[in-house]
Amino acid sequence: MRSAKTINIFPQNLDLQNIFHKELGISKITAQVLINRGILSLEEAEKFLKIKIKDLHNPFDFKDMRLAVDLTREKIKNKEKIMVFGDYDVDGVTSVALLKNTFEKLNTQILHYLPHRVNEGYGLSKSILSIAKERDVKLLITADCGTSSHKEIAQLRQAGIDVIITDHHESSQDEPPEANAVINPKIKSSGYKFRELAGVGVAFKFCQALTGELLLDNLDLVSLGTIADMVPLRGENRIIAKLGLANFLGTKNLGLKALIENSGIKNKKFNSTYIGYIIGPRINASGRMGSSELSLKLLTATEETEAVDLAGELESLNRQRQKVEGKILEEAHALIEREVNFKDHKIIVVASEGWHQGVLGVVASKIADKFYRPTIVISKKEGTCKGSGRSIKNFHLFYALSECREFLDAFGGHSHAVGLVITDDKINDFRNKINDFAALNLKFEDLLPGVEVDMEIGFSDLNEKMVSELELLEPFGTGNAKNLFISRNLKIKGQPQVLARDTIKFWATDGQVTRQIIGFGKSGMTGSLIACENFDLIYTPKIDSWQGTNGIILEAEEIILK
Numbered sequence: 186m187r188s189a190k191t192i193n194i195f196p197q198n199l200d201l202q203n204i205f206h207k208e209l210g211i212s213k214i215t216a217q218v219l220i221n222r223g224i225l226s227l228e229e230a231e232k233f234l235k236i237k238i239k240d241l242h243n244p245f246d247f248k249d250m251r252l253a254v255d256l257t258r259e260k261i262k263n264k265e266k267i268m269v270f271g272d273y274d275v276d277g278v279t280s281v282a283l284l285k286n287t288f289e290k291l292n293t294q295i296l297h298y299l300p301h302r303v304n305e306g307y308g309l310s311k312s313i314l315s316i317a318k319e320r321d322v323k324l325l326i327t328a329d330c331g332t333s334s335h336k337e338i339a340q341l342r343q344a345g346i347d348v349i350i351t352d353h354h355e356s357s358q359d360e361p362p363e364a365n366a367v368i369n370p371k372i373k374s375s376g377y378k379f380r381e382l383a384g385v386g387v388a389f390k391f392c393q394a395l396t397g398e399l400l401l402d403n404l405d406l407v408s409l410g411t412i413a414d415m416v417p418l419r420g421e422n423r424i425i426a427k428l429g430l431a432n433f434l435g436t437k438n439l440g441l442k443a444l445i446e447n448s449g450i451k452n453k454k455f456n457s458t459y460i461g462y463i464i465g466p467r468i469n470a471s472g473r474m475g476s477s478e479l480s481l482k483l484l485t486a487t488e489e490t491e492a493v494d495l496a497g498e499l500e501s502l503n504r505q506r507q508k509v510e511g512k513i514l515e516e517a518h519a520l521i522e523r524e525v526n527f528k529d530h531k532i533i534v535v536a537s538e539g540w541h542q543g544v545l546g547v548v549a550s551k552i553a554d555k556f557y558r559p560t561i562v563i564s565k566k567e568g569t570c571k572g573s574g575r576s577i578k579n580f581h582l583f584y585a586l587s588e589c590r591e592f593l594d595a596f597g598g599h600s601h602a603v604g605l606v607i608t609d610d611k612i613n614d615f616r617n618k619i620n621d622f623a624a625l626n627l628k629f630e631d632l633l634p635g636v637e638v639d640m641e642i643g644f645s646d647l648n649e650k651m652v653s654e655l656e657l658l659e660p661f662g663t664g665n666a667k668n669l670f671i672s673r674n675l676k677i678k679g680q681p682q683v684l685a686r687d688t689i690k691f692w693a694t695d696g697q698v699t700r701q702i703i704g705f706g707k708s709g710m711t712g713s714l715i716a717c718e719n720f721d722l723i724y725t726p727k728i729d730s731w732q733g734t735n736g737i738i739l740e741a742e743e744i745i746l747k
Contacts, residue, residue: 271299581600700737722743
């Protein structure tokens with residue numbers, strides 16, 4: 186059975202391999218993986234391997250940072266009320282938690298407002314002016330939002346309320362809103378060298394500038410929002426993620442501590458997978474199913490008993506979210522089967538009455554993964570509909586929405602994740618227009634899922650020193666994919682074990698060396714694997730420390746039977 190995915194093996198750069206191997210003392214295999222990630226100089230390679238806090242950029246590189254800091258300090262000095270307005274996802278909630286913690290260190294209490302995902306949607310709501318006036322707010326600071334809220338910010342300014350934007354989203358207009366200060370690396374005039382910070386990363390830079398401190402104790406929160414928001418883990422994001430993950434085991438944040446305990450991952454070596462699949466979804470659960478206030482309370486908890494109770498509530502909400510998501514996914518698949526013509530529709534757009542708006546993004550992501558098509562999932566409600574979209578590797582979904590703005594009431598997001606508001610009567614026109622755009626901008630080969638393989642190697646090329654060395658490349662994620670290798674013409678040895686959660690474990694040889702292999706979710710291949718003459722394996726090598734003994738185990742990505 187051939188792989189349904191195209192296999193792309195990076196070309197080897199032997200000259201640069203040799204330079205990295207000689208100058209950095211790393212294996213040629215590790216050197217090639219670095220090259221494959223676009224690291225083409227000794228300076229870049231050294232910075233990638235040896236994370237240093239001094240490589241973070243100066244927060245005052247943001248053109249408007251001095252304005253933002255001076256204005257904030259003036260409000261603090263005059264004891265005027267400050268409110269932070271955030272987003273309801275992990276990035277937004279961690280941004281608000283970080284800002285609240287920072288202001289407390291400055292002996293200043295700040296108000297906060299987190300919009301309800303279903304009732305208000307993303308960004309500054311239409312009622313923000315009345316909310317700010319009611320609370321006598323004199324300075325509004327946005328966190329992970331605000332760049333597209335031109336009208337609302339203009340109204341706030343006209344009412345005498347100052348506004349500082351901290352955000353990382355693309356602008357839906359040529360010019361940013363007329364806030365007092367706009368701190369967003371995606372804005373052309375930002376002056377900041379690194380464009381890919383998460384919302385919490387931007388808030389972190391603002392907090393650093395405001396306090397004059399590095400705030401390294403807060404890197405667990407910053408890494409959580411950064412990894413969960415799936416920004417590229419390169420440059421400053423890599424420094425934040427790597428150092429922040431190291432903070433998790435000894436975190437001083439009572440909420441994170443309780444959540445780690447509740448999730449059953451205490452005393453584990455933290456990596457991006459734990460954030461993406463365990464911690465992140467639980468924090469997201471409250472905002473998806475209702476209000477994200479619960480998650481914010483957890484991340485700002487000051488009493489251990491309160492943190493434990495809140496972590497338990499999030500666990501329950503996450504289970505509820507999974508049930509709702511499963512039902513919508515099933516209904517969406519049925520709609521796709523009836524309505525989508527994959528020959529003509531390069532972008533999947535599905536819509537239905539009553540779908541819970543809180544889980545649309547997760548559903549869109551799973552559909553995009555299954556069919557390898559950009560996907561937009563829309564929930565209809567009394568004529569006004571809200572949708573979430575997720576994209577694939579070579580398609581900028583935010584730009585596609587920009588081309589369809591005539592049909593949209595509002596939209597925002599990134600290249601691979603978007604949100605939109607549309608009226609029911611325009612959904613078909615929008616579907617046709619975005620697919621017309623895709624017909625011109627998505628090639629056939631873009632719609633073929635691929636596996637990017639770093640090198641073809643034999644089992645004898647692997648040793649514990651080299652595999653441990655590859656762990657220096659962590660954390661893996663967007664912009665820094667986990668290393669994958671291919672070994673060919675393998676033969677199974679002995680009888681495979683079928684373990685829990687559809688996992689298979691077995692031994693195989695390439696004719697010279699025998700290695701142990703584990704395939705998560707691949708137990709259904711057991712019979713075919715035993716019967717096949719030989720197979721190719723795409724895998725990530727890991728150090729297995731089972732029962733205190735170190736050894737190499739190969740984590741299967743693709744098993745290609747012959």
